[in-house]
Amino acid sequence: MSEERSLKKQKVSDESTAEIVAEAAEEALRLHPHPQVDDTLVHHDNGEFAKFKRHQTTAYDAESLENNTINPFTGNEFSNQYFKILKGRRDLPVHAQRNEFLKVFQSTQIMVFVGETGSGKTTQIPQFVLFDDLPHLTGSQVACTQPRRVAAMSVAARVADELDVELGQEVGYSIRFENKTSNKTILKYMTDGMLLREAMEDHDLKRYSVIILDEAHERTLATDILMGLLKQVSIRRPDLKIIIMSATLDAEKFQKYFNDAPLLAVPGRTHPVEIYYTPEFQRDYLDAAIRTVLQIHATEDEGDILLFLTGEEEIEDACRKISLECDELIREQDCGPVDVYPLYGSLPPHQQQKIFNPAPQKLRPNGRPGRKIIISTNIAETSLTIDGIVYVVDPGFSKQKVYNPRIRVESLLVSPISKASAQQRAGRAGRTRPGKCFRLYTEEAFKKELIEQSYPEILRSNLASTVLELKKLGIDDLVHFDFMDPPAPETMMRALEELNYLQCLSDEGDLTALGRLSSQFPLDPMLAVMLIGSPAFNCSEEILSIVSLISVPSVFVRPASARKRADECKMQFAHPDGDHVTLLNVYEQFQSDDALQIGLHQWCRDNFLSYRSLTTAKSVRSQLRRIMEKFDLELNSTSREDDIRKALAAGFFMQVAKKKSGSKGYLTIKDNQEVLIHPSTVLAKDPEWVIYNEFVLTSKNYIRTVTAVNPEWLVELAPKYYNLEHFNKGDVKLSLERVIDSVETKKRVEDSKDKKKSKKKA
């Protein structure tokens, strides 16, 4: 073995991992100080815009070019399809206000644009901008952000058609795992997270002349950070124009935040929806929901029904009950036939597609019409739109993420929705014709108890990644950063503390080399640090797999009809060390020739594994691996499970629990939370010390995805964290004291041995 390698090995015993990792990070960044973002943009001048003066054009100017026979952006002749689409575009509500839009756009740096659903804002406004900003003449780009990948892709495809260009050329999109743009691209649809990543390398977003933040009212974490950033960038870059696009309710807040930016509002195009409230409070919303759906089916005219519930189990249960009851209605009251479909995120795509099936045909020529009933989570509120819905049933609840900074736990809680959500849900009934929305709460409750807006994500999340991102964005003073809604100080403190223990931030709160390197990975900082540290334990290939698997939805599938068989299948992959290595086994067999021969889909079905999660994990893994290669982080592999467990301990040292003496449960280190190991674990007996991937608050406090570790590793790998002065008195502290004592004794013995050896040599 090379000298270099043995030197690294030596280091493992002498230094804490944090130090090794920090050194590796310094080295990697010394070699690659500025990661390349993209290729250079080209200028394009077909002469078609010769008469245009940038930021002084009118709707008339633009429309005459649009009506021409030559595509001003490509120089090619327009297709027939182009003119067909153009006709439709001219009917959109935004079109009537094109001039008004241009005047505001030209007169100001930042504007707020309010457009309801169906106004055409997402497809048209960026095009209005193109004809006035003329990015192709200045070698710049117009960006339009979306909270979701599918939206970015499908809108880009639509706009490419509208402009009669090839997708990926003048109009493109950029999302994780796929960049469909070229150096000709002048309009780029992208996810908000993607723009944020670009900002981390180019703080002034210099390649863009206009940035449009669409769906800003959704207040995703990325949108919120981008808004704060853009507010600063706008001062440094007076030439940059910014458009915030949102639904009505929030408009004033956005205006105010952006120093009273002008606002333009365009009506939407939807049909009226009549709202009905229950006269009194409904104790059992599930029961009330089912009764309402049945009543609609028995008494209302033709039209499909959409019922909002909170989660998979509730939805499947309601589907069964409604199907049964409807059968009875058909038999006894001669009602029309129904198809009941569940809809939630973890449903396989081919099942999700079923919601677009046509409603069932009437049973006989003069019978009553058939109806489609869709029972859905919040996914149908924003991500998926279903035409043909006429009746919406809204019990007023959804599962929402909440963060408790005191115990550092994110969890899902069934909570009342906001007024904005309720309005959005009701709107789903009016997409094709006038509809009705049945709210299963009183009008009084709607007015007095529902909050106006759901809390933005930034107030409900662990902010470790966010703080690291902000630091990487060059924002040093987080305390005075102008958030639209500032997070709780305690949440910020927790994030800073965590990043400091991970050595991503120095004691002064400055970004360290390790912090800069960690921010390159699209991962939770803890996982990024673990990955960066893993080559020192000779197992970066293994940790790559494990990290990828824990950053995607669970790979284990457990259908209600075959729980036992699914559990048995899982046990075939079980590893005595714990759940992390079990995940690794799954991945390695997924990649094996055997699985390939059987066919990956079939193999996954046979083994009760999620094909979708495993393929996503594979994409994540290759993305992470590319970043490792880019920074020359060693890719190596081990045959010793202890190496893997040590590498895990080096990352998860803040998520440790110790078995309680005498009783069944565990106590988390430092916070002394009483927890149980989740029953899904493969661990047969309870180890004294475990690291865990997540803390889940459901019927009880559980820790999920756990691996047994040796406590001596922990105190050696993360001495700063295991400085016991910061621990509360108790069993855990006593045990740790003993561990530290024994580690120190061992060290002294070894030191004296070493001394004797060197004396002998001398």
Place this chain on the structure above:
DNA sequence: GAGCACTGC
């Protein structure tokens, strides 16, 4: 002896 709302890099 349980349950993953939904996104995103």
